Amino acid sequence: MPERTFSIGHVSSATGCKVETIRFYESIGLLPEPERTEGNQRRYLAKHIDRLRFILHARELGLAVEAIRQLIALGENPAASCEQADEIARQQLQLVRDKIARLTQLAEELERIVASCSGERIADCRVMEVLADHSHCDHGDRRGNVRSRA
Amino acid sequence: MPERTFSIGHVSSATGCKVETIRFYESIGLLPEPERTEGNQRRYLAKHIDRLRFILHARELGLAVEAIRQLIALGENPAASCEQADEIARQQLQLVRDKIARLTQLAEELERIVASCSGERIADCRVMEVLADHSHCDHGDRRGNVRSRA
DNA sequence: CTAATTCCTCTAGTAACTTCAGGTTCAAGA
DNA sequence: TCTTGAACCTGAAGTTACTAGAGGAATTAG
Structure with missing residues (x-):
């Protein structure tokens, strides 16, 4: 069975992130491009919402987009060293x-x-x-x- | 006797403010336009340097350009109420x-x-x-x- | 089926500068 | 006086992390 999808507006109210900001995060490569409907509208999966929550929380903590980008890259590689992620957090703390x-x-x-x-x-x-x-x-x-x- | 004048580079090293920033402050109206040489280069007076120092110090304190603009307007009017200047400082503190x-x-x-x-x-x-x-x-x-x- | 809502892209605006390109002026040494 | 090289000029674009608006298309509720 196909996974449930969400409109950008739904993702927005689920996360508290403005629609424009979601599109913006996609445009700068923090969020992957979701599938589209025949009419060209974005349809997100649950994983997109998780990723967006990650981004929002990191931003709230003051992490720069660039730092978040690094963290995401680390996260894509589950075998990567934890030290690097920790180091980013430490730098932020400083x-x-x-x-x-x-x-x-x-x-x-x-x-x-x-x-x-x-x-x-x-x-x-x-x-x-x-x-x-x-x-x-x-x-x-x-x-x-x-x-x-x- | 004519007052001593200073080049923008001199003003820059006297205040620690970058040349570009000095021009920028002029462009947004924080600094008055100085006289020019025949060759179109800016020549500043001591009062310009004082004004720039005021701006720089206020910026260091976190005052927004808009707040500084208000303060300058107040300062141009020596009979104005002191309360307003105090209020701006209080707001910044908050x-x-x-x-x-x-x-x-x-x-x-x-x-x-x-x-x-x-x-x-x-x-x-x-x-x-x-x-x-x-x-x-x-x-x-x-x-x-x-x-x-x- | 239609109207209201949501969505689309693209452009421009925000703060407070910084950087760049391409050209001109000035000041000091020969 | 001439000649360099440093300093200066303007105007436009880049920076960060979004926000806002125009103008039009898709979706959805009734």
């Missing part, structure tokens, strides 16, 4: 920890800025003053670019 | 705190994943298993989209 450390510093600096507001007019406002001069900061690292985003 | 909270959860989950690795082959690897199934998580929130990025 990235997340770094972000937390950075954001914690930023929060502290913003707290100081907010606390220092006392003036009435902009001209007396410490917020503007502190923003205008990096040297007011504790951590005086003057890095090259500003890519230090959260 | 955003940063939210991000930290979210990332802390992610870090915990990744720690569990990494700690659970024991298999030798992918087929036995807990990393893949846990990634594949969201229900392994403590916080079982199954949100609609995956925009929960750092």
